[in-house]
Amino acid sequence: MRIRHRLTQAVGATAVAVLALTACGTASSDSGDGKPSIVASTDVYGAIATAVAGEDATVTSLFTNPTGDPHEFEPSAQDTLTVKKASVLVYNGGHYDAYMEKAAEGASAAKVDATSIQSPKGENEHVFYDLPTMQKVADAVAKALAEKDAAHREGYVGRAKAFSTKLDAVIAQARAIGQANPGAKVAATEPVAGYLLTLAGLTDVAPARYTAAIESGTDPAPADIAAANALVSGKQVRAVVLNSQTENPVTNALAKTAETAGVPVVKVTESLPAGVDDYVTWQAGNVKSLSDALAPRP
Incomplete structure (x- = not known):
């Protein structure tokens, strides 16, 4: 278990604000332009979500710093609003990105938790390096989006399949x-x-x-x-x-x-x-x- 814990252990005022915001309203089903909105804890999960979403949904990644330490990430007030309005949340789970896990508890968005999807379960929290599990994450994102936006179901499912096929080559x-x-x-x-x-x-x-x-x-x-x-x-x-x-x-x-x-x-x-x-x-x-x-x- 990390001591300089996950994305993040900012469970003070900011995390409380997240829960308060999510508890006080109903999450929006789209991004304001009619498209489902996806919020990912990091750009890694954002990239997977984007591969599935294509042009049919919007994706926002909270941590996107290529040189920073994701375990020290602290969400902003704007981040909390973004999470509140999300249609789908995509995150690592397993206490790696604790902020997103906490936010997800009170959100009405569909949740894609990579750790929960992983099988067999491993002790290593960095599930995003488990390539076969990321194929399952892509499938789960496609399923969640299709439930929110049935009109584009074929596109979501097809792009998830294409993602998995490409990843098969890397595997x-x-x-x-x-x-x-x-x-x-x-x-x-x-x-x-x-x-x-x-x-x-x-x-x-x-x-x-x-x-x-x-x-x-x-x-x-x-x-x-x-x-x-x-x-x-x-x-x-x-x-x-x-x-x-x-x-x-x-x-x-x-x-x-x-x-x-x-x-x-x-x-x-x-x-x-x-x-x-x-x-x-x-x-x-x-x-x-x-x-x-x-x-x-x-």
Whole structure:
């Protein structure tokens, strides 16, 4: 469990305002132009919703900062109004984006909670790196939109199918990494991309106490830092996987150790990188980075 908790632990006055707003009125069924309105907790879920919505619905993502930490996000008063008027809410769940979970409790919008959809359930909260589950999220968004806007049902369902077909290709590429590199080990500073690493047949051998400390926003014990660095300097791992949105002196030092040892560093993010607005493109890039990192060196 993260201590610098989720999107967000801003459960003070702002979160209270959300509940008050949602409790005092009926959520609007559209965005003012006759189209259903979708509100996503982050641009990752917004991108999935957009792929399904096409031109038939509007999508608003609350967290869209490619360099910020989504766990430190605090919703604005405008955000609360946007949530109140939504037709569909799309979010990670599992206490990752606690603000959206709390807002959803009082909203009349249809809810698409990725954690609730995930099967089998995993302990890693970063469900948006579970590609097969994101296919199910797209289907759930299509179903929710079709119930709100039956006239465009065929479009929603068709676009969700197209999204899943594109993602099938990325899933196949990820699995090919493990097939080409059986038993390959990596060291991830945080479990952000854990589901993708598993899909790719890679084993994360970073010390558990090291990653737990980094994930909670605290410094690992010196012995755990030494153990992580020894894995990398001794080339016991094929790559280091680093969350670029939460870099700190400890993780930067590990990256430097990797550079010195000639071990590739793969940077991952919790929201869409700058210049990327498509979920499939984003994950295809992550898979390519992993594949390139594990490719044989001349």
